[in-house]
Amino acid sequence: xxxxxVLVVGAGPVxxxxxxxxxxxxxxxxxxDRLKARLPFAKAVGIQPRTLEIWDLMGCVRPALDAAEPxxxxxxxxxxxxxxRIRLALPPEVPYGFAALPQYETERILEDFLGGFGxxxxxxxxxxxxxxxxxxxxARLVWNQGDGRTSExxxxxxxxxxxxxxxxxxxxxxxxxxxGGAFPDAYMLGDVQVxxxxxxxxxxxxxxxxxxxxxxxxxxxxxxxxxxxxxxSMTVPPxxxxxxxxxxxxxxxxxxxxxxxxxDIQTVLDRLSPQPVTASHLxxxxxxxxxxxxxxxxxxxxxxVAGDAAHIHPPTGAQGMNTGIQDAYNLxxxxxxxxxxxxxxxLLASYDAERRPVGAExxxxxxxxxxxxxxxxxxxxxxxxxxxxxxxxxxRGSPIVGEPDPSAGADGGPQPGxxxxxxxxxxxxxxxxxxxxYDLLRGRGHVLLLYGDGAAATDLHRLAYxxxxxxxxxxxxxxxxxxxxxxxxxxxxxxxxxxxxxFAKQYGVRVPTAFLVRPDGYLGARFTALSEGPLxxxxxxxxxx
Numbered sequence: 135x136x137x138x139x140v141l142v143v144g145a146g147p148v149x150x151x152x153x154x155x156x157x158x159x160x161x162x163x164x165x166x167d168r169l170k171a172r173l174p175f176a177k178a179v180g181i182q183p184r185t186l187e188i189w190d191l192m193g194c195v196r197p198a199l200d201a202a203e204p205x206x207x208x209x210x211x212x213x214x215x216x217x218x219r220i221r222l223a224l225p226p227e228v229p230y231g232f233a234a235l236p237q238y239e240t241e242r243i244l245e246d247f248l249g250g251f252g253x254x255x256x257x258x259x260x261x262x263x264x265x266x267x268x269x270x271x272x273a274r275l276v277w278n279q280g281d282g283r284t285s286e287x288x289x290x291x292x293x294x295x296x297x298x299x300x301x302x303x304x305x306x307x308x309x310x311x312x313x314g315g316a317f318p319d320a321y322m323l324g325d326v327q328v329x330x331x332x333x334x335x336x337x338x339x340x341x342x343x344x345x346x347x348x349x350x351x352x353x354x355x356x357x358x359x360x361x362x363x364x365x366x367s368m369t370v371p372p373x374x375x376x377x378x379x380x381x382x383x384x385x386x387x388x389x390x391x392x393x394x395x396x397x398d399i400q401t402v403l404d405r406l407s408p409q410p411v412t413a414s415h416l417x418x419x420x421x422x423x424x425x426x427x428x429x430x431x432x433x434x435x436x437x438x439v440a441g442d443a444a445h446i447h448p449p450t451g452a453q454g455m456n457t458g459i460q461d462a463y464n465l466x467x468x469x470x471x472x473x474x475x476x477x478x479x480x481l482l483a484s485y486d487a488e489r490r491p492v493g494a495e496x497x498x499x500x501x502x503x504x505x506x507x508x509x510x511x512x513x514x515x516x517x518x519x520x521x522x523x524x525x526x527x528x529x530r531g532s533p534i535v536g537e538p539d540p541s542a543g544a545d546g547g548p549q550p551g552x553x554x555x556x557x558x559x560x561x562x563x564x565x566x567x568x569x570x571x572y573d574l575l576r577g578r579g580h581v582l583l584l585y586g587d588g589a590a591a592t593d594l595h596r597l598a599y600x601x602x603x604x605x606x607x608x609x610x611x612x613x614x615x616x617x618x619x620x621x622x623x624x625x626x627x628x629x630x631x632x633x634x635x636x637f638a639k640q641y642g643v644r645v646p647t648a649f650l651v652r653p654d655g656y657l658g659a660r661f662t663a664l665s666e667g668p669l670x671x672x673x674x675x676x677x678x679x
Contacts, residue, residue, distance in 0.1 A: 138164045139473045141273055141291040143304055145169075145255040147178070147237065148441030148458035149297030150244035155192060155466035157251035158577075161473050164289070165253065166275060168260035172245075175418050176236035176325045176365045179356050180205070180452020184524035186230035187556070188463050191655055193577050194247040195230075201243065202233035203359040206335035211408045212349075213342055224523060227640055229556045229572065232523065234358055236325075236365075237455070259287075261303050264294065266435050293469055294437045297462065300425070302443035308434045314427030314497070317448070317504070321422045322370040322394040327362045327415040328355075330407065338364075340406045353406040363415075367449075368402040370394070370421050394419040424448050426501050428493050432486040438465055445493035448504035453496045456524055461489050467579070467653040471677070478678050480533060488529045528552045529656055534675045536650075536659035536668075547642025550659050554651045555641070559634030560615070569630065571637065579610030579653050580676075585637065586646030587617060593646075609650070609673075652676075 142153045145167035153165040181202060189195040207221040222232045245255060258278040265272050271294045275287045296304025305312065332338060337356050344350035355364040374394060396416045403411055426447045432439055441458025465485045471477035499521075513521065520526050529535055530551035538549045548555060560569040575581055614629045615637050632638055641649065650659040650672065659672040 135272075135288045135290050136164075137290045138162050139292045140164075140469060141166070141271070141289055141294045142297060143167075143261045143273075143294065144297035144299060144302075144441075144443070145241070145245070145257070146297060146299070146441070147240050147244060147455050148462045149295070150241060150248060150255075151188075151192075151459045152295050152297060152440065152462035152466050153253065154194070154244055154248040154251070155463055156470055157248060157253050158192060159467065159470035159579075161470050163253055164256060164291075165248070166256045166259040166261065168258065168278070170258045170278065172238055172241055174238050175420070176238070176358060177323075178237045178240070178449070178452065178455035179234050179358060179365050180456070181233040181235050181240070182452060182456040182522070182524045183224060183228055183230045183232060184527065184553075185456045185459050186233065187572070187655065188459060190229070190572055191576055191653075192247070192463075194243065197243045197246070198233075198235065198240070199230075201239050201359065202235040203357055204335050205232035205234050205337065205357065206333070208337040208339060209332060209408075211338070211340040211406075214340075214408055216408070219336075222519065224519060224525075227555060227557055227636065228523070228525065229570065234356055234365075236358060239359075240455075261298065264304075264307055264437070266294075266437055271436050292436065292473060295462075295465065295469075296437065296439040296443045297441050297458070298443055300442045300446045302439060304437060305429060305439050305443050308437055308439070310434070310439065311430035312427045313430070314425060314446075316423065316425040320370045320375050321367050321424065322374060322398065322419065323422050324366045324368075324394055324396075324399045324413075324419040325358070325417040326364060326366060326396070326399055326413040327360070328364060328403070328407075328411045328413050329362055330409050330411045332408075338408070340408055342406060351406060353402055366399060366402075367422070368399070368406070371398060371401075374398070374421055394421065424504070426497050428490070428497050432461075432490050432493075433482075438482075438485060440465060440489075444489075445497055447497040447500040450500045450503040453500050453522075453524070457493065457496050460492070460524065460527065463654050464489055476678055478534075478674065478676055481676055484532055484534045488532050492527055525553060534658065535656070536661075536672050539647075539660045539662055546644075547640060548657050548660075550657050552657055554649070554655050554657050557636040557640045559632070559636045560630040561633040562628065562630050568633065574613050574628075574630065575651060575655065580658070580673075581651045582609045582612040583615055583649040583651060584612070584646075585615045585617070585632075585641070585643050585649070 139162040140156055142149045142163060142165040145165050149165055153163050156163045186195055189198055205222055210218045259275045261273055262276050263274045271291050273289045273294060275289060277285045279285055296302050298304055335357055340353045341349045342351035351369060353368045355366045358365055374392060396413055400413050403413055429444045432444055440461035468481050468485060472482055528551050532551055536550040556570055556572045558568055558570050612627055614627050615632050616629055617632050645662050648661045649657055652658045
């Protein structure tokens with residue numbers, strides 16, 4: 135029987151993120167998938183700015199930026215008349231924009247990154263059952279050897295992560311609740327090329343109102359890399375409508391049966407395209423059913439679920455895959471600490487506490503948007519854009535983040551549990567070019583940022599050292615952000631000056647302040663009155679003392 139620290143089941147974007155981040159942190163991992171090869175389908179195509187930030191922190195964002203198509207906005211038409219033109223604009227301090235990338239390209243990039251750590255996907259291996267005890271998990275795999283031949287293998291692992299989709303074997307094995315419902319209509323997807331002259335980088339949502347004024351027909355087109363290439367979704371004709379229920383009662387995902395043809399897609403374009411257009415170069419098509427469901431918990435014991443295994447919902451706003459990638463990243467750094475024996479007993483429980491509320495919010499929001507359109511959302515435009523970009527996901531109230539800093543005002547920057555925003559204009563002593571904050575965070579674990587003039591920052595550092603954060607490896611690295619004044623010396627720390635005042639503005643600092651940034655880029659604590667006890671107590675919720 136082979137032994138491994140973590141077994142990841144499912145090699146889509148979510149499973150690959152979990153495996154890559156675990157391997158990057160030195161964890162022994164196997165990742166298995168029942169498919170013999172990567173599917174060449176443009177299923178999930180939207181890449182949110184927050185996902186690009188995560189890939190930046192992991193160290194794999196560059197190939198994604200090279201391969202993706204910028205998404206600049208969305209056009210909404212009703213009965214052939216333009217109703218609204220939404221520009222996907224974000225504040226200048228956000229380092230990345232919205233992007234489109236076919237799922238098979240996302241998987242290729244993550245698989246290549248994982249391969250750099252010497253780990254490959256083990257394909258043709260299907261999880262059929264598992265049992266767990268106090269010390270680990272025993273999983274049974276059935277290998278497809280080809281020509282109808284199979285073999286079996288037992289794997290013993292410390293932990294198992296189910297990233298095996300809407301029909302997850304891991305979820306069923308844990309007997310997790312998966313309540314929700316299904317949309318009555320099916321949709322067809324097509325990856326085609328068209329020659330219209332709509333603005334480059336703009337998605338299209340074109341709708342038709344019936345006699346009662348309700349929307350009864352919809353076409354959605356997302357631009358993809360390549361000239362005139364779009365992933366289109368539309369109502370499926372009756373002759374292609376699949377059965378209402380899936381084999382396990384969950385009607386979600388790609389269906390078998392006859393795939394839509396170019397003629398089927400052209401018929402819809404003739405009805406709903408805002409201008410005459412001819413579709414060509416059909417690369418792939420399928421029929422898709424949509425459900426909305428959420429598990430009652432994100433794991434049990436040593437086994438966890440992430441992505442579609444935990445939450446399924448309409449693809450509106452490209453929230454699904456991106457939410458799953460964030461699930462995997464949140465879980466991976468915690469699992470890495472648990473594997474090495476350095477995690478507090480409650481750290482893994484925080485995965486459910488932090489991510490299940492996010493899943494519930496995404497399911498509810500995407501169901502509303504699927505029925506009414508994103509443009510019907512009542513949030514102000516700036517909030518709507520930041521939320522769609524997944525930049526407002528936060529973990530305030532989590533059992534492993536600190537209390538709000540009472541000295542920070544309403545506009546006082548991020549609080550514990552909030553995303554740590556990026557900023558530019560940091561000047562080091564050696565680099566002749568300005569740095570971003572994410573340059574300091576990339577590839578690291580917990581980072582303690584100390585902000586103040588030289589004397590104050592030095593005092594903060596001495597307190598952190600006294601608390602044992604540095605001397606016992608509780609914090610992987612520590613950087614000082616100085617606003618000028620007294621030089622900093624005698625700490626042995628890297629010093630970066632907030633040359634343009636961007637850090638002070640983004641983080642709302644007016645007095646010397648310490649920020650503890652978690653490995654996933656969220657604030658674990660914020661202190662303006664730093665003392666040894668509170669900081670050590672905060673770390674004790676994460677690390678085993």
